[in-house]
């Protein structure tokens with residue numbers, strides 16, 4: 001079973017006023033098959049955690065360690081992290097002009113699997129995964145994220161998740177901007193992948209509503225750059241009732 005271990009992680013970003021410390025000692029262990037929800041107020045550093053794990057160049061690790069099965073993730077280049085099985089669905093996915101969804105997915109699958117999927121079975125695999133996510137087949141020929149609606153972007157992320165089957169999936173605000181039907185479809189996708197027992201999921205969210213569809217094993221409250229409380233699903237209910245205010249005294 002793959003294990004992602006985050007130990008006392010400190011991360012800074014470069015701002016106009018110089019480097020600013022955003023992550024201030026994050027500790028978290030995610031195992032394959034587990035679903036962890038990270039919940040916290042805006043600006044608390046949730047996306048910074050996601051980007052840091054994925055290796056975004058804007059974020060500088062100033063302390064701590066991240067390992068996947070004992071291997072140093074922070075030493076790995078972005079593509080090496082993906083190959084090792086770490087997947088990030090971004091809160092603000094980027095456009096990839098001139099590259100179709102179909103080609104993008106095949107390239108990604110080739111990178112992750114180490115060999116190109118056979119074209120015939122691949123086309124079928126993509127079609128079936130798209131059907132499960134209630135996506136129009138024509139979507140496969142569109143350029144990545146070009147003019148995608150909020151719901152299409154999120155479905156595209158879950159499509160990647162289903163096809164790439166990472167060991168650790170980081171979903172940053174997969175629920176934001178979705179109407180209730182899209183939220184259900186996307187959640188069902190996450191639950192399917194989760195049901196395989198092969199993926200450890202880090203579900204980052206500001207709102208509790210996605211947790212009506214995806215029941216996490218562990219819930220963590222994130223405030224001011226670190227996890228300040230951990231518990232089971234009941235913690236999400238407490239947050240729903242009481243909000244984040246008690247955690248953000250002194251500013252998020």
Ligand code: ADP
Pocket residue numbers: 013014015022040041042043044045046047048049058
């Ligand atoms: P969250 O996802 O919890 O809303 P973020 O990780 O996006 O929080 O942001 C945490 C803090 O770090 C915010 O104050 C934000 O302005 C700052 N920050 C994040 N990324 C950058 C960046 N690339 N440049 C400057 N400041 C940043």
Ligand code: MG
Pocket residue numbers: 042043047
């Ligand atoms: Mg935010």
Ligand code: MG
Pocket residue numbers: 046047048091172173
């Ligand atoms: Mg964010």
